[in-house]
Amino acid sequence: MNVPVWLWFATIGGLLAIILADLLLVDHKPHAVTIKEATRWVLFYVALAVLFGLGLWFFAGGQYAGEFFAGYITEYSLSVDNLFVFVIIMSSFKVPAIHQHRVLLVGIVIALVMRGAFIAVGAAAINALSWVFYVFAAFLIYTAVNMVRQGMGGGDEDWQEPRVVGWVRRLFPVTEDYHGSKTTVKLDGRRWVTPMLIVMIAIGLTDLLFALDSIPAIFGLTQEPFLVFTANAFALMGLRQLYFLLGGLLRKLVYLSYGLAVILAFIGVKLVLHALHENELPFLNGGEPIPVPEVSIAVSLLVIVGVLAITTVLSLVAVRRNPALAEGHGAVTVPVAHDAAEAAEMDAHDREVDQRQAAADATHQR
Template identity: 55%
Template structure:
């Protein structure tokens, strides 16, 4: 189905209006969003995406609507995985919590620009060269394999995604401290870069890497450029609010990478089957198409939803996984507590310490095996005791050791 130019224009105007509104009314003034604010606006953005999908379904028909929802769900799931890396980057650079919204909004805008470029490049390649489907399929299958390999072999499954952080640190030299959300500041009368620019370089570079598996994935579900663009755009909009809503739950999704790997592998196979059906490469079947069974949009949507459901449920019910998550969150919060000079928020000390106590309580509630796992983390236990002493000094009241 050919989409009229005025529909393209109206859709792009809607997306730009949402970004402008987000900046003017939410991120221009530095603040930490409340859970209620994050929940309400996450629901609003998801609601807008769903309504848009229903409009596509009404005017474009079942196939087009199904492709939109399959693409939106896939891209949304991949974007949630991206939040892990955004969290690592902002923790690594000690971004003040009240300024994290602007960093995330920059990441969303940059991702939208970068992926739009990849979308039109991919569409042009597909129109000219049918063999691109083989390439996209291979990329997705290799990406799935790398995700599984990383999960199995690495204690920190997302450590390899810190590549852009390391590159950014080498390329950009900045002042040691932040100056609000400014990119430049003055030290001894000299204008210098702040770490905020470094964070944005890392976020932007990481977004480009994400696009390398994100765009082939959605092209595996539809070749309609309008659907690819809108599903990608609406999956990114609202990502900032989602970050603050599920920040504490991100680490709970311990099997998310397995689910995403399965989805990418499935779409990769779907792409290769489509490539065989459209084959014109002379060294494959003499350049003639091969009659193979292609996977329908309805089946794709069902498989994607099924894999995500299994992944989320398995993550949430696994006791060992919950213990690992609580210990990981405790490690992150104790490190943040012991280095709170980077924020001006007076309530941050209490918030972080309360999080640390909650995570230690969670480990304790999961039983002896979980407590043993945490006690084996000698360095973590020492840091928790140090944090307890500092909190006792800061509050002037005796504080029990939160460690199990």
């Protein structure tokens, strides 16, 4: 796939424009997100991804469009599982509801920048060394096994602060309370970092850790850096609103980790087949390619969508029959407002806290 430089710049510029518009439209007045608002934004971002995929179909052909959609669905589904940890991070840092949208926006922008670098390194590696596919495959299968083990024992509450966050805490003094949406504040003539900055860094770095399995997974579906990057970008942009939309539904997806494990294992096997087809290792078939069947992108899409659908249905049926299953699957929930009245009540509470903190800041600054 030949992607001119101007198209890269146009795509990145368009994505930045969308993020900026989101920031201006939603975050110009911090507020608790309602279910209706989150639904509209999720549909908007999904529609953008679909339009982008249709554009690929028209200009580049069905093969590349299929690879994009397979990568996008895989990245989005893996991101849903990551939302469990995002909920725990937000709860651990006690982020006010009116500021959670901004935290996710900045955290995901940080993650997107770092993923871009990760994708560039991965693309260079697979172009130079075909055996990297074996490494990716082994890692995906290993991750799939771990997902099954965590699904059996429940491991979502085991999140630990990234070391970089600990370094920030040691380098800069951190206030105990939030100061509105400020990331730094000057108190008693000294510059302090607020928990807002710490949680943004935590979200961004934690998402990068998740990319260790999602990036190899999408390279198992397409080796085109442009498609890998755009699939990640659209998945991450829609992730923020999905966080608020799913809310309590996250607790009901009790079998999601098993479904994702199946998908990762499937892509791992697909990578092995692709690596054998491109084989250059001297101890395998004398360094010559091995004529093995490869999995088509159509089959990949069918498997991914089918596994996700079956996993979701089985989860909801299981929870309906035994509600206790959801009780142990994530002890915290997303503070999302069900209607405008509830949102206004949450906003009033958080703004009152912000005003009290602002008054205390003014006293310190005197």
